[in-house]
Amino acid sequence: MGLAQVNVSAAHYYFGSKKNLLQAVFDRRATQINRARKERLLACLENGKAASVEEILKAYIGPALEICSDPGGQLFVRVAALASVDPSPDVQDIVQSTYDQTAKLFVNTLKRACPKLKEADLYWRLNCVYGVMMYVRANNGRVARILNGRGRRNSRTVQEALRHIIPFLAAGLSLPPR
Amino acid sequence: MPPLQAVAADQEADVRTRIVDAAERLFAEQGYHAV
Numbered sequence: 001m002g003l004a005q006v007n008v009s010a011a012h013y014y015f016g017s018k019k020n021l022l023q024a025v026f027d028r029r030a031t032q033i034n035r036a037r038k039e040r041l042l043a044c045l046e047n048g049k050a051a052s053v054e055e056i057l058k059a060y061i062g063p064a065l066e067i068c069s070d071p072g073g074q075l076f077v078r079v080a081a082l083a084s085v086d087p088s089p090d091v092q093d094i095v096q097s098t099y100d101q102t103a104k105l106f107v108n109t110l111k112r113a114c115p116k117l118k119e120a121d122l123y124w125r126l127n128c129v130y131g132v133m134m135y136v137r138a139n140n141g142r143v144a145r146i147l148n149g150r151g152r153r154n155s156r157t158v159q160e161a162l163r164h165i166i167p168f169l170a171a172g173l174s175l176p177p178r
Numbered sequence: 179m180p181p182l183q184a185v186a187a188d189q190e191a192d193v194r195t196r197i198v199d200a201a202e203r204l205f206a207e208q209g210y211h212a213v
Contacts, residue, residue, distance in 0.1 A: 011197050014190075021201045022210060028198055072199065078206040091210060 019090045022083070023098075029067055029076045030098045036063035037102040041109050053113050053170040058162060060106045061133050061169075065158045068137060081138050114173055121177045129169055136161050 015021045040059030044051035067073045083095050111122070144150055204213045 010193060011201070014194055014197060018213065022205065024198050025202045025205060072202060075202050075206040079202060082209055086210065
């Protein structure tokens with residue numbers, strides 16, 4: 001804990017356990033992500049409006065990418081990426097419970113916009129949505145490397161990413177049911 | 179001058195923030211289970 005000029009006993013005193021500390025890390029960033037997602041998703045539903053798939057995707061994915069620009073945001077992105085594949089029940093509890101409420105709002109809003117899709121269609125297509133969101137956010141340089149050998153694209157912006165990925169994902173979600 | 183309790187609350191919030199900052203960096207760089 002030397003980085004923060006605090007010690008382990010202070011961390012234990014204020015948070016009690018390592019799990020609580022991870023929860024605090026998630027709460028701080030996820031509160032911001034969840035608030036933005038909820039506001040934007042509810043705006044998609046305002047006055048019984050039929051929002052487009054693109055608007056719904058942008059409302060959900062945008063805040064997850066915007067966090068990258070915050071001070072320390074890249075650290076959180078790495079913690080969230082590691083936690084998302086961590087099989088430990090403690091970690092999974094935190095990851096799932098942190099995002100469940102807005103994720104369910106997202107799925108329900110999407111179901112209204114894609115009423116013909118069956119559960120299996122949504123299952124596979126949402127896997128693609130989450131895959132893109134997590135991979136783009138991780139920005140590990142792999143795609144730029146295999147595409148042009150130059151490695152990570154540091155100059156990309158959230159708006160640039162959204163301009164490319166949202167229409168692509170919306171087109172996939174809008175395909176007829178399998 | 180702010181009341182003593184307010185100062186104490188500010189200091190506590192500052193310590194909590196610094197602990198969360200440090201934990202975020204450690205979890206990111208070393209992983210949750212290595213800490």
